Amino acid sequence: MSQYLEGIQGPAQVKQLSLDQLRTLAEEIRQEMITGLARNGGHLGPNLGVVELTIALHYVFNTPKDKFVWDVSHQVYVHKLLTGRRDRFRSIRGTGGLSGFALRSESEHDSYGAAHAGTALSAALGMCAARDQRGSDENVVAIFGDAALTNGISFEALNNVSQTTKRFIGILNDNEWSIAKNVGAISAYLNKLITHPSYNKLTKDFERFLRRLPKGEVALKLAHKAEEGFKSAFTEVALYPNTAAAEDGRGGYGNSLIFEEMGVRYLGPIDGHNLPLLITTLEFAKSCDHPIVIHVLTQKGKGFEAALKNPEKFHGLGPYDVATGATLPVKAGTAPNWQDVFGQTMVKLCQKDTTIIGITAAMPSGTSLKYLEKAMPERYYDVGIAEEHAVLFACGMATMGYHPVCAIYSTFLQRAYDCIVHDAALQDLPVIFCMDRAGLSPQDGPTHHGLFDISYLRHVPNCTLMAPKDEDELVDMMFTATHERHATFIRYPRGPAEGVPIKDQPRLLEIGKAEVIQSFSNNGGRKVALFPLGNMMRLGRQVAEQLAGEGYDVAVVNPRFAKPLDAGVTEFFARAAEILVTFEDHAVTGGYGSAVLELFNEKRISTPVIMVGWPDQFIEHGSSVDDLRNKYGLTVDNTVTKIRAEFAQAPTLRESVVA
Numbered sequence: 001m002s003q004y005l006e007g008i009q010g011p012a013q014v015k016q017l018s019l020d021q022l023r024t025l026a027e028e029i030r031q032e033m034i035t036g037l038a039r040n041g042g043h044l045g046p047n048l049g050v051v052e053l054t055i056a057l058h059y060v061f062n063t064p065k066d067k068f069v070w071d072v073s074h075q076v077y078v079h080k081l082l083t084g085r086r087d088r089f090r091s092i093r094g095t096g097g098l099s100g101f102a103l104r105s106e107s108e109h110d111s112y113g114a115a116h117a118g119t120a121l122s123a124a125l126g127m128c129a130a131r132d133q134r135g136s137d138e139n140v141v142a143i144f145g146d147a148a149l150t151n152g153i154s155f156e157a158l159n160n161v162s163q164t165t166k167r168f169i170g171i172l173n174d175n176e177w178s179i180a181k182n183v184g185a186i187s188a189y190l191n192k193l194i195t196h197p198s199y200n201k202l203t204k205d206f207e208r209f210l211r212r213l214p215k216g217e218v219a220l221k222l223a224h225k226a227e228e229g230f231k232s233a234f235t236e237v238a239l240y241p242n243t244a245a246a247e248d249g250r251g252g253y254g255n256s257l258i259f260e261e262m263g264v265r266y267l268g269p270i271d272g273h274n275l276p277l278l279i280t281t282l283e284f285a286k287s288c289d290h291p292i293v294i295h296v297l298t299q300k301g302k303g304f305e306a307a308l309k310n311p312e313k314f315h316g317l318g319p320y321d322v323a324t325g326a327t328l329p330v331k332a333g334t335a336p337n338w339q340d341v342f343g344q345t346m347v348k349l350c351q352k353d354t355t356i357i358g359i360t361a362a363m364p365s366g367t368s369l370k371y372l373e374k375a376m377p378e379r380y381y382d383v384g385i386a387e388e389h390a391v392l393f394a395c396g397m398a399t400m401g402y403h404p405v406c407a408i409y410s411t412f413l414q415r416a417y418d419c420i421v422h423d424a425a426l427q428d429l430p431v432i433f434c435m436d437r438a439g440l441s442p443q444d445g446p447t448h449h450g451l452f453d454i455s456y457l458r459h460v461p462n463c464t465l466m467a468p469k470d471e472d473e474l475v476d477m478m479f480t481a482t483h484e485r486h487a488t489f490i491r492y493p494r495g496p497a498e499g500v501p502i503k504d505q506p507r508l509l510e511i512g513k514a515e516v517i518q519s520f521s522n523n524g525g526r527k528v529a530l531f532p533l534g535n536m537m538r539l540g541r542q543v544a545e546q547l548a549g550e551g552y553d554v555a556v557v558n559p560r561f562a563k564p565l566d567a568g569v570t571e572f573f574a575r576a577a578e579i580l581v582t583f584e585d586h587a588v589t590g591g592y593g594s595a596v597l598e599l600f601n602e603k604r605i606s607t608p609v610i611m612v613g614w615p616d617q618f619i620e621h622g623s624s625v626d627d628l629r630n631k632y633g634l635t636v637d638n639t640v641t642k643i644r645a646e647f648a649q650a651p652t653l654r655e656s657v658v659a
């Protein structure tokens with residue numbers, strides 16, 4: 001039983017606690033997260049790092065009137081616990097449960113939804129502009145990580161702050177980690193601010209200052225009572241930084257060239273686990289009439305030994321053992337993950353072809369490009385959370401004779417759409433895109449599902465788009481892509497592949513050529529042609545089996561290519577069949593099935609098409625792919641029922657066409 005957490009119905013109760021009680025609350029929150037997430041997993045590490053920061057934010061500000069805009073928002077678990085969602089907390093990321101991210105429809109305290117990085121500063125600045133327009137007085141606080149700061153959009157926003165508003169509060173939550181270790185010059189710069197000798201000295205100064213408060217202790221109430229005196233002294237520290245530190249250009253307390261030159265007051269770095277320091281600093285920020293960024297140092301995984309030891313693993317993970325932090329071993333006989341096959345194949349391809357290069361946008365482990373990083377670091381680039389840059393960087397390399405491979409999740413590649421069209425495709429550059437998580441990312445939900453890439457790529461000229469039915473074909477497709485002279489996209493889902501053996505020597509596939517898995521047997525049954533794209537082959541085969549058991553004559557074709565379609569094979573089976581079924585782990589709108597319909601229109605083929613795929617709506621999060629497929633009918637039973645219904649509906653029409 002917790003002493004305080006259970007009594008927290010909303011931020012109002014947080015404000016009533018004393019400093020000691022807040023500290024106990026912080027411990028209780030850590031315990032609840034460590035034990036509560038063990039069964040289903042989640043973003044444990046980042047949330048353990050922001051316990052004190054989130055408590056302080058709710059202590060000082062008043063949501064929902066004041067607005068918190070969390071970047072990525074994978075670190076909002078503490079915020080959820082403090083804003084009336086404690087009793088549903090353990091449902092997080094599961095079917096029907098709380099979202100793992102901020103979600104406007106979930107709570108009035110979630111002022112802005114997110115899960116892609118780099119959006120917080122811009123959105124918060126927009127809120128500030130709206131506030132100033134309408135003359136209201138709410139505070140807007142953007143909370144963003146050190147890796148999110150490396151994202152281009154964050155800088156676009158910073159560039160725009162001082163000309164837009166006088167009241168803007170940014171919290172730079174710096175734990176030195178992206179998912180992997182943060183990379184790049186910005187990260188190095190932040191590190192300089194932290195390790196500068198003036199940091200410790202001035203922090204001590206600040207502590208000394210706090211101790212000078214009445215009763216000589218760092219006590220919240222007292223800090224508040226002494227507000228005016230405190231603020232002016234604080235301002236002095238902030239406005240007149242250590243000059244030596246400023247002169248050598250390395251920043252120092254109260255001085256950071258990057259922020260200051262952008263017209264944004266910089267304050268910090270401060271200890272993000274020191275509650276009174278956080279509270280007093282936030283109080284100060286609230287009173288400022290100029291834009292301000294507070295640099296807060298936090299420890300990812302604080303309070304859980306296993307998470308501290310392995311920040312990358314505990315950034316986001318599945319079920320784990322509360323005592324040891326150990327995750328479940330992979331069951332014997334489980335097929336390798338698609339991404340691991342991708343990563344290992346990259347190493348093999350790079351060993352044979354010196355023009356191949358691997359590029360990730362801050363996702364070395366998610367995409368498994370880590371294998372290349374380890375084996376051939378000189379052929380590997382982590383460009384940070386910067387998908388547009390990743391694609392343009394690849395385009396630049398491609399102009400110089402290289403074959404860059406961008407390993408980017410389908411959902412994150414959305415951000416680089418213009419670079420795909422304007423740079424890769426228009427210039428007809430041989431960049432290879434391996435789109436991981438094409439399909440569902442069930443526990444993350446709509447922000448992470450990769451259900452739109454076929455639609456957003458299919459109409460772009462000069463592009464080839466393929467989807468492997470199994471891991472052996474993934475290797476063939478990667479090999480084939482390295483021989484292409486155009487932009488080539490390969491989509492494959494998250495998790496285990498099919499468990500088929502992988503040939504020693506990959507095969508060059510003919511572009512735009514489908515694979516006939518099973519032709520009609522002419523057994524006298526009604527003819528159905530199944531075209532399952534990519535990982536939908538398994539479902540397609542199950543449907544074929546069921547239909548065959550019911551006496552249908554079934555053909556199964558592996559389309560391989562969503563672009564270019566194999567027009568010949570598709571037309572042949574379409575004309576031979578009475579019904580054609582397309583399957584795709586993708587939105588049906590504008591997807592592979594739509595491409596088939598366009599072909600039918602062009603060739604004046606009138607065979608009915610049933611399209612199995614995701615409906616035209618955002619698919620929520622759920623505990624598993626199966627949960628969501630069952631809900632939306634991407635199942636054997638539902639497909640077979642539709643086929644039967646189609647035959648029942650127009651039995652004679654088609655017969656007359658066939659005749």
Ligand SMILES: Cc1ncc(C[n+]2csc(CCOP(=O)(O)OP(=O)(O)O)c2C)c(N)n1
Pocket residue numbers: 046071072074075115116117144145146147148149173175177178179300315361362363385386387412415
């Ligand atoms: C556009 C985009 N690319 C990649 C990701 C994957 N991603 C999620 S969190 C994260 C790291 C965020 O690090 P930081 O901003 O420092 O926050 P922390 O987790 O350290 O609190 C990344 C790369 C994403 N969410 N959005």
